[in-house]
């Protein structure tokens with residue numbers, strides 16, 4: 123039987139409607155500041171998506187493009203100014219940063235009340251403690267939304283997360299642990315990925331390797347959430363996106379799967395703006 127395809131786009135549209143209504147009820151428009159350092163074509167695409175979504179739901183989005191050669195101190199100074207600016211509800215630093223910048227140090231400068239990417243030590247330590255009530259990183263939130271939409275309670279389930287980055291894999295594993303799942307985390311040094319993937323009831327893949335997961339990694343009854351995005355330019359000159367899961371190879375085996383594009387991606391942007399709207403709601407109800 124063919125897998126149920128979980129559309130992130132549809133869930134995104136529901137969130138969008140809710141956020142537009144919440145934004146309209148606020149005294150001031152929620153405002154997101156995006157700090158980008160240097161030109162990076164991939165980052166440009168993501169920043170544009172965020173600006174478009176934010177504007178569509180009635181938020182203000184300011185894109186601050188700093189020079190490639192900007193120092194760590196310069197970035198931190200910019201963040202401090204935004205922390206102090208009452209008109210700004212949330213601040214994000216578009217990743218990746220140029221190599222010479224210590225991303226953790228830069229992120230740590232963000233006021234936890236404006237940390238809508240949930241990547242400051244303050245937000246991450248709440249997640250580590252099993253507290254899901256703070257700002258959770260957008261991609262992790264997107265994964266949780268997909269599970270909710272699919273009617274999946276993670277409690278007691280075996281979940282395998284492929285990828286252990288601080289941005290995606292680790293926060294997602296921690297959130298699922300907080301939801302009482304039995305979590306296995308795999309990474310590039312994992313010896314038998316197929317075995318670890320197959321034992322999962324819920325398989326979440328965030329490795330950034332096109333079609334890493336094939337028929338030998340899955341079994342029937344599984345829910346597969348594909349976070350990976352690899353962009354390639356085809357012979358026709360068009361940009362095409364691929365997931366970490368070979369969708370066509372597994373779709374007649376597993377129970378449900380998210381597509382790429384149209385799965386986790388659209389929900390990640392919506393989840394970020396949920397945090398932005400929430401930050402402004404907090405600020406107005408202090």
Ligand code: NAD
Pocket residue numbers: 261284285286287288289290291308309310311312315328329330331334349350351352386387388390391
């Ligand atoms: P990353 O490169 O920082 O981390 C990749 C992780 O995958 C590492 O922990 C690595 O050990 C693991 N890995 C790599 N090769 C592996 C292999 N062969 N077997 C098992 N594990 C392996 O990447 P990231 O920032 O965590 O992002 C992961 C992917 O998710 C990327 O494709 C990225 O574009 C995508 N992403 C998507 C969204 C979205 O909205 N859908 C958001 C963020 C990231």
